[in-house]
Amino acid sequence: MALPLKPLFFFSFVSLVSGSYSLxxxxxxxxxxxxxxxxxxxxxxxxxxxxxxxxxxxxxxxxxxxxxxxxxxxxxxxxxxxxxxxxxxxxxxxxxxxxxxxxxxxxxxxxxxxxxxxxxxxxxxxxxxxxxxxxxxxxxxxxxxxxxxxxxxxxxxxxxxxxxxxxxxxxxLHRKFAVCLSSSEGTVFLENEIAGTDVSKSLMYTPLLPGQDPNSEGYFISVKSIRINGRGVSLGTITGGTRLSTVVPYTTMKRSVYDIFTKAYIKAAASMNITRVESMAPFGVCFRSESSEPAVPTIDLVLQSEMVKWRILGRNSMVRVSDKVMCLGFLDGGVDPVYFFFFVHIKRHHQSNDTISISYVILFAP
CATH class of the missing domain: 2.40.70.10 (Acid Proteases)
Structure with a gap:
């Protein structure tokens, strides 16, 4: 059974350079x-x-x-x-x-x-x-x-x-912790000093939700809408929250949402002269690209308000499956999933030899 807590989920796109952590x-x-x-x-x-x-x-x-x-x-x-x-x-x-x-x-x-x-x-x-x-x-x-x-x-x-x-x-300690993950390694900080570090100055926040199941032990945030290259995508009413996960390798959406989202993304990519190619499993949308830093549409997850967004830039939304093909790192979860599932670090799917100098910092606190 979940604890009766109403913690906050903090995140930022910052360099992992400051802070004194012991645990x-x-x-x-x-x-x-x-x-x-x-x-x-x-x-x-x-x-x-x-x-x-x-x-x-x-x-x-x-x-x-x-x-x-x-x-x-x-x-x-x-x-x-x-x-x-x-x-x-x-x-x-x-x-x-x-x-x-x-x-x-x-x-x-x-x-x-x-x-x-x-x-x-x-x-x-x-x-x-x-x-x-x-x-x-x-x-x-x-x-x-x-x-x-x-x-x-x-x-x-x-x-x-x-x-x-x-x-x-x-x-x-206070019941708070921070998760920092990259494409190959990371750290979970268990010390309570994170709120007093320089990192905290760059953090935005959004409330954590209990999820539809009151007994859920996971962490959920509210995604009100999605924007692609600044244009809103009409997804209808989203209920239940978006679950954060470290065990789901790719962002997974309910099929009805996935269909709307990918249609809008394909349209945005076409406007940038990005050529779509045959899909490669498990991905449903793939493009031709030989660049290591492809210019692709930007995705914004709009949280509790238009002022609070989780921005997914460039290759962070892409998975390179060959020298000439990259695929959108979002999967069709079928008709059953109640929630979207976003893994904690959007770069999780990148190849192990990527050089990562910046990461998301996620702080969980009551």
Missing amino acids: LLPVTKDAATLQYVTQIHHGTPLVPIKLVLDLGAPFLWLDCSSGHVSSSNTPILCGSIQCLTAKTSDSGHGGGTSTCRLSPKNTITGLAEAGELAEDMVAVEGSEMGSRFLFSCAPKPLLKGLASGTVGMLGLGRTRIALPSQLAASVG
């Missing part, structure tokens, strides 16, 4: 899967483990059956304070004699399994020693589809047992 998660992008991978230290003794980063997931889950055996791993019983904190279906059942159960989910494959709530030592980069953290032990088959070498997924969602909440409670 952080280093992030790399796995070239084979396009998944963002981070590392924490876990257990007693503390050993490094790699996890797939999921911005909207409710908690940390990992395969406890492989790797080292921790001497401090403690199963959590039903009816305990920890089980109540996790707000599982077992919170008030079991008589304190059975293990509290969770349902960890692989958000890459969509598979969920039965898991058990446990507590063990966890440390992140910059912390002198570990703190006891709640997480879920999951069966090994749940690892299918995750980047090679990872043993689970690390959730940063809006729950009391997601990493930001537990870290804030254990070391006395």
